[in-house]
Amino acid sequence: MSRKTKKLLGAVGAHALIYLCLFIVAFPFLWMILASFQTQKDIMNAGKGLLRFTPTLANYHKAFWQHSFGRPILNSFFIGLVSTLMALLLGLPAAYSIGRFKQRKLSMLILLVRMIPGITFLMPWFSIFSNIGLIDTYLAMVLAHMLVALPFIIWIMVPFFEGIPKELEEAAWVDGSSRVGGFVRIMLKLALPGILTASLLAFIYSWNNFMFSLVLSGARTITLPIAIFSFISYASVDWGGLMAASVVITVPILVMSVFLQKYIVGGLTAGAVKG
Template structure:
C-alpha cells in the first residue's frame, strides 16, 4: 500500500527529531557525566571516593562534605566577594557596552568590532603582568578593586559584541522617524533603540555574569586572604598532602549552583534573546 505524502512528512519530521535528540545527547554526555560524577563525589564519604572499583553512586548519601567546606573556609565571605566583583563588572559593562554597541552598529565600524573581538580572544594571562605592575604601584593588590576592574576585560567585549548584532538587526526607519519628529540622537537611542534591544541586554548581562563569576586567574593573582572569589576558594581546597575529593567536589557544586539556578530561571530569555539577535 502506497504511503501518503502527509505520512511521509510526519515520518521525516520524527526521524529529524530523533536524530537531533541523539546528537544533543552525544554532545551533552561528557558534560553531564562530569557533573554527575562531581555530584556523586560530593555526596560520598572519603572511603567510597577512593574505593576500587569506583562507587558510582552512594548507597547512603551524606552532606558531610558540604558542612566541611563551610567549617574550614569562610565561604559566605567568598560568595559576597564574588557577588561584588561580578555584579560591578557586569553593571559597568552594561552601562558602557550598550551605548558602545549602538555607536559601532550605527557607524558601521566593522574594523572596530573586529578589534574588540580580537581583544576578547586574547588570553587573560597576556594582561596579568602590566595590570599587576599597575595595581602594585597604586597599592590595590589584595583588595576587591583590581579584581572588579580586570573582570571588565572579560565582560565589556561580550556585551559590546552582542549588542552590535542586536542593534544591526533593528529597522533604521524607527529611529529616522524619531529624528524627523525632533528627537536627538540620544533620545532616539533612549526611547526607541534601547527598549527594542531588551532581549540583547538580557543575554549580554547573563553571559557577562557567567564569564565573570567563573573567572579564576585574575582572582588568584590580585586577591588577598579576605578578598578571594569563589573559584579561588575551590582552588584552595587542594593540598599537597592529599586530595580531599569530597570537599573539593562539594565546593565546586557550591560555586556552580548560582549560575545553574540563574540559567534555569531565565532560560527562556536566553533562547529568545539569542534567536532575536541571530535574525538579520
C-alpha cells in the first residue's frame, strides 16, 4: 500500500469513528424522543424496529394534565432564575475582590464549596429547616440552589475580572467615579460575556439539581427532576409518560445549548486553558 492510500484510509477511518461517536452520543436522546410518542404497548414490543409505531401525544397530555407538570415547570424556572440572580449578587463582588486583590485563600474556600459532597450539609439543613418550618418553602429551595450556583459564578468570574486591565477602572476613578461606581459601570459592563456564561451555567445546574430538591421540596415547591418520579410506581413504570417527562425537562436545556453553545462551552471548559 502506498503512503497516499494509507493516509486516505486513515482519514476515512477517522471520519467513520467520529460519526460513530456522534451516533452513540445522540442515540439515547433519539430513543427518549421516539419513546415519548409511543404507547406503552409499542414500547413493550422491543423487537418491532425503531420507527414502526403510530405516534401519539397521549404521554404529553398525561404529563401536563394528569401529573400536572405546569407547577413543577414554573417552580424549576422560578427557583433557577431567583437563585442565579441572588448568587450573582453575592458572587460578582466576591469574584472581583478575589481577582483584584489576589486573595488566593478565599478562592480556595470557594473551591472547597464545590468539592464538599452536598450530602454533608444537606442532612443538617434538613433537620434545621424542619425545626424552623422552612421545608417546602421557596426560601429554602433558593438558598440551597444558590449554593450550587455560587462556586460556578466565582470559578468563572475571577479569571474574567483578572483579565480586564486595571487601567480601565482607574480611568473611571480619575473621572471622579467611586470604586463601587467604577465596578458597576466599567467592570460589570466589560465582564458581560463572562456574566452571561456564569449565569447560564448557574441556571442549568439549578435546573438539573436533584438531591437538594429531593430533600427540601414538597408539594408546593416541587421541581421537574422530582416530579418525573410520579411516573414510576412500585408495580410498574409508565415508560411513555416517563420519556415525555424527560423530554419536557431536557428540551429547555437543549435549546439553550444550541443557541448559546459558545458561552456554555466557555463556562464548562473554564480553567482548562492557562491564562
